[in-house]
Amino acid sequence: MVEPTSLLLGLEGLEVRAVAVAADRARVVDVVTVDPGAAKCPECRVASRSVKGHAVTRPRDIPYGDDPIQLRWNKTRYYCRNQACGRRSFTESVPEVPPRRRTTTRLRTQIGRSIGEAARSVVEVAAGAGVSWPTAHTAFVEHAKRVLKDPAPVR
């Protein structure tokens, strides 16, 4: 069963360990990985139990009501022990925050919609979400590709 605070946060594969309110009213949320698939090498998909170390990342996320959420994700780094794999090590990832991403999938979806459907400027949406212009623009391009891929309804 998913613990209530984790359910409220709604980032699948991540479990909330602590929540604090910062001076600027941001919710500082410490999360850990509970998705067993997160320990699979992104290259060869073989699971690893060989821990290399730990790292804390701070992916940007959608706000909690009017206040921002500051995620602190305590991640594990693994060695890939698959001899046939060219990758030596990797850091955990979950679909909600794919490898090399510094924003949650739901934040990028929200940014893409704001620009693509509400016709807001990239500059304005990037500033509101606290991300860079390139990040907001990439989210918009990803959104446009998804929308344009869906075939138009036949009449």
Ligand SMILES: [Zn+2]
């Ligand atoms: Zn591998």
